[in-house]
Amino acid sequence: MIRIFSYLPNPRVWKALIAAELCGVDVEVIGDKPGALASWLWDFDARPLEEHERTEDSPFARTSRRGFSGTLYKTDEFIKAQPFGTVPAAFSSDGSIGIFESNSILRAVVRASDTDHGLYGREHFVASRIDSFLDATLVFAREAQVYLLAAAEMTDETYVRMSAAFEFYLNGIEQALSENSHIACDELTIADIALSCDVAQFLRERLMADRLAKNDFEPISRNLETDYPRVTGYLRRLAGSPVFKKYLAETIAQTLPEGP
Numbered sequence: 565m566i567r568i569f570s571y572l573p574n575p576r577v578w579k580a581l582i583a584a585e586l587c588g589v590d591v592e593v594i595g596d597k598p599g600a601l602a603s604w605l606w607d608f609d610a611r612p613l614e615e616h617e618r619t620e621d622s623p624f625a626r627t628s629r630r631g632f633s634g635t636l637y638k639t640d641e642f643i644k645a646q647p648f649g650t651v652p653a654a655f656s657s658d659g660s661i662g663i664f665e666s667n668s669i670l671r672a673v674v675r676a677s678d679t680d681h682g683l684y685g686r687e688h689f690v691a692s693r694i695d696s697f698l699d700a701t702l703v704f705a706r707e708a709q710v711y712l713l714a715a716a717e718m719t720d721e722t723y724v725r726m727s728a729a730f731e732f733y734l735n736g737i738e739q740a741l742s743e744n745s746h747i748a749c750d751e752l753t754i755a756d757i758a759l760s761c762d763v764a765q766f767l768r769e770r771l772m773a774d775r776l777a778k779n780d781f782e783p784i785s786r787n788l789e790t791d792y793p794r795v796t797g798y799l800r801r802l803a804g805s806p807v808f809k810k811y812l813a814e815t816i817a818q819t820l821p822e823g824p
């Protein structure tokens with residue numbers, strides 16, 4: 565069993581949940597809405613704090629760093645297991661080992677399975693190729709995180725960085741899809757799972773068009789369908805497939821609707 569603590573829903577957690585369903589691993593998710601997580605004690609045994617426990621002089625009080633503002637409450641044990649203090653935060657079943665970074669949590673899930681799923685490739689070179697895509701996806705997702713959090717206060721610098729990251733990553737993915745039915749090979753792997761969740765999250769910029777327009781910016785992905793037709797078809801296909809559907813169908817229907 566793997567336990568994950570996070571705000572919910574969170575596309576970074578969907579990665580682990582999709583994999584868990586595909587390869588039969590038990591994943592327990594604990595958490596709350598993004599706004600509510602600041603009133604939780606971040607720990608292996610995470611729990612909502614009572615109001616009187618949420619004080620600036622609490623031994624658990626720490627300044628948030630990314631995606632949150634103000635104070636968060638994290639135990640020393642949490643920081644020992646999760647040195648960057650981020651969510652999603654995963655733990656081995658007894659809580660003794662912390663796993664962070666959603667792509668690594670995804671890897672942990674498939675490694676815990678003893679079924680013949682092929683999700684991490686069927687030989688070590690393919691597994692390493694899958695890692696290559698996971699790394700490239702994280703670089704893209706990190707840029708996307710900064711960009712999406714900036715939305716209404718977008719700067720030229722953030723916009724230009726995101727545009728370059730988008731073009732670099734999408735070109736590579738479009739190219740890979742000209743060779744194989746899936747990203748890393750001709751079989752579904754965790755590279756497809758990570759990519760679809762992170763790109764679906766990025767495409768939410770299309771729903772923020774009004775906020776971007778306030779500073780005269782347009783969604784970076786506005787020409788995705790024409791510039792990256794293979795990626796477009798692949799995302800729609802994945803979002804309609806069993807298991808993925810449950811998590812991705814709504815976001816992809818909103819952001820990548822089929823034409824008339």
Ligand SMILES: N[C@@H](CCC(=O)N[C@@H](CS)C(=O)NCC(=O)O)C(=O)O
Pocket residue numbers: 576627628629630631632636649650651652664665666667
């Ligand atoms: N690349 C990481 C991103 C994790 C991350 O940055 N989480 C932020 C929330 S979006 C966080 O936990 N921040 C905690 C803090 O501000 O202290 C992943 O994929 O897991």
